Amino acid sequence: MKLKPLAFRMRPRSIDEIIGQQHLVGEDKIISRMVKAGQLASMILYGPPGIGKTSIASAIAGSTRYAFRTLNAVTNNKKDMEAVAAEAKMSGKVILLLDEVHRLDKGKQDFLLPYLENGMITLIGATTSNPYHAINPAIRSRCQIFELLPLSVEDIQQALMRAIKDEERGYGELAIEITPDALEHFALASNGDVRSSLNALELAILSTKKDENGVIHIDLKIAEECLQKKSFAHDKDGDAHYDVLSAFQKSIRGSDVNAALHYLARLIEAGDLISISRRLLVIAYEDIALANPQAGARTLAAIETAERVGFPEARIPLANAVIELCLSPKSNSAILAIDEALQDIRKGNIGEVPAHLKDAHYKGASELGRGIDYLYPHNYESGWVAQQYLPNKLKNKQYYKPKKTGKFEQALGAVYEKIFRK
Numbered sequence: 001m002k003l004k005p006l007a008f009r010m011r012p013r014s015i016d017e018i019i020g021q022q023h024l025v026g027e028d029k030i031i032s033r034m035v036k037a038g039q040l041a042s043m044i045l046y047g048p049p050g051i052g053k054t055s056i057a058s059a060i061a062g063s064t065r066y067a068f069r070t071l072n073a074v075t076n077n078k079k080d081m082e083a084v085a086a087e088a089k090m091s092g093k094v095i096l097l098l099d100e101v102h103r104l105d106k107g108k109q110d111f112l113l114p115y116l117e118n119g120m121i122t123l124i125g126a127t128t129s130n131p132y133h134a135i136n137p138a139i140r141s142r143c144q145i146f147e148l149l150p151l152s153v154e155d156i157q158q159a160l161m162r163a164i165k166d167e168e169r170g171y172g173e174l175a176i177e178i179t180p181d182a183l184e185h186f187a188l189a190s191n192g193d194v195r196s197s198l199n200a201l202e203l204a205i206l207s208t209k210k211d212e213n214g215v216i217h218i219d220l221k222i223a224e225e226c227l228q229k230k231s232f233a234h235d236k237d238g239d240a241h242y243d244v245l246s247a248f249q250k251s252i253r254g255s256d257v258n259a260a261l262h263y264l265a266r267l268i269e270a271g272d273l274i275s276i277s278r279r280l281l282v283i284a285y286e287d288i289a290l291a292n293p294q295a296g297a298r299t300l301a302a303i304e305t306a307e308r309v310g311f312p313e314a315r316i317p318l319a320n321a322v323i324e325l326c327l328s329p330k331s332n333s334a335i336l337a338i339d340e341a342l343q344d345i346r347k348g349n350i351g352e353v354p355a356h357l358k359d360a361h362y363k364g365a366s367e368l369g370r371g372i373d374y375l376y377p378h379n380y381e382s383g384w385v386a387q388q389y390l391p392n393k394l395k396n397k398q399y400y401k402p403k404k405t406g407k408f409e410q411a412l413g414a415v416y417e418k419i420f421r422k
Contacts, residue, residue: 006202012059042123047148050193053126057097088120101125102134156187182223200227291331291406329406351391
């Protein structure tokens with residue numbers, strides 16, 4: 001009887017057995033080259049759970065002659081690290097897989113750094129967090145950063161079939177027949193987590209009775225019972241959350257309705273109404289803005305409706321808003337204008353407020369020359385009169401540059417051009 005879980009037993013023993021991540025372990029790729037040259041550098045592997053961080057680390061260790069030890073930055077203490085360091089002193093080098101490396105505290109970090117410097121410990125840190133956000137620069141600067149990509153359905157199916165056929169570590173000694181739709185379900189419902197799919201496969205194998213010929217038949221019904229639809233993973237504080245929000249805004253900015261609705265659906269499935277609402281309002285005024293100014297008010301109305309009715313009905317006004325924003329003309333003239341003005345202020349390019357614009361509502365203001373030559377626009381038939389408003393230093397500055405993507409802003413641009421020429 002095999003005591004250890006299938007996912008543990010099927011971990012690759014060398015980099016040649018790694019499934020996926022070919023951008024790192026494929027022929028002539030960086031990790032493959034390091035292993036072949038026997039020149040391992042400390043590294044941090046980051047990506048979603050279950051896609052092979054620990055597997056790559058163990059495969060690297062299995063492809064070298066060095067000792068391999070595994071610790072967790074949270075659960076293992078400094079004494080555990082001291083034991084690894086002592087072994088490194090005796091053998092010359094130890095490969096240390098440190099899981100949850102982003103949780104490494106200062107005491108453990110200070111102990112570890114000298115051993116990374118002198119090369120006695122080669123660190124392979126594993127984390128689901130973006131190391132540029134979550135890992136201390138002192139550790140990060142001593143490591144190569146490698147991002148692991150989600151496994152494809154084909155990758156996971158390959159791992160499942162390998163486990164079914166492997167006589168030593170898998171279930172190759174058994175007669176197993178699995179239908180294509182069952183295999184596809186294991187691969188799809190795990191959301192890219194090969195560990196989860198292997199655990200479900202093992203449950204199916206161990207819980208299914210053999211037929212009269214000693215064959216285990218795994219069909220779609222059994223697969224669905226053993227791996228029910230995995231809940232949609234969405235960490236609102238995680239790196240992937242901001243990637244989805246970024247893709248959401250860029251899809252609307254690029255007028256791709258289908259992509260925008262896809263990312264909206266991901267945010268809805270995560271129940272993240274706050275992020276959706278905030279981002280839609282930003283988009284309405286950053287990307288559509290003066291090209292369709294009514295879109296801002298309608299977006300706000302849709303958000304207020306969504307907040308009032310709640311999910312699942314909230315999806316309806318949100319979808320309305322997303323479709324309108326996608327297909328509206330786009331203009332970023334307002335954000336460009338205010339950002340350019342702010343840039344001048346922050347550079348000290350300010351200048352003195354013209355005397356005729358200064359406050360004149362106090363006794364003695366006229367003696368100081370305040371407001372004396374100010375021309376009141378409402379006293380003129382057109383409601384406008386030429387006079388200088390900007391400081392002398394900036395009097396010819398033009399922050400606002402109208403776009404021609406919507407009728408409303410084209411009308412604004414015509415007025416603006418007429419005034420600016422004068």
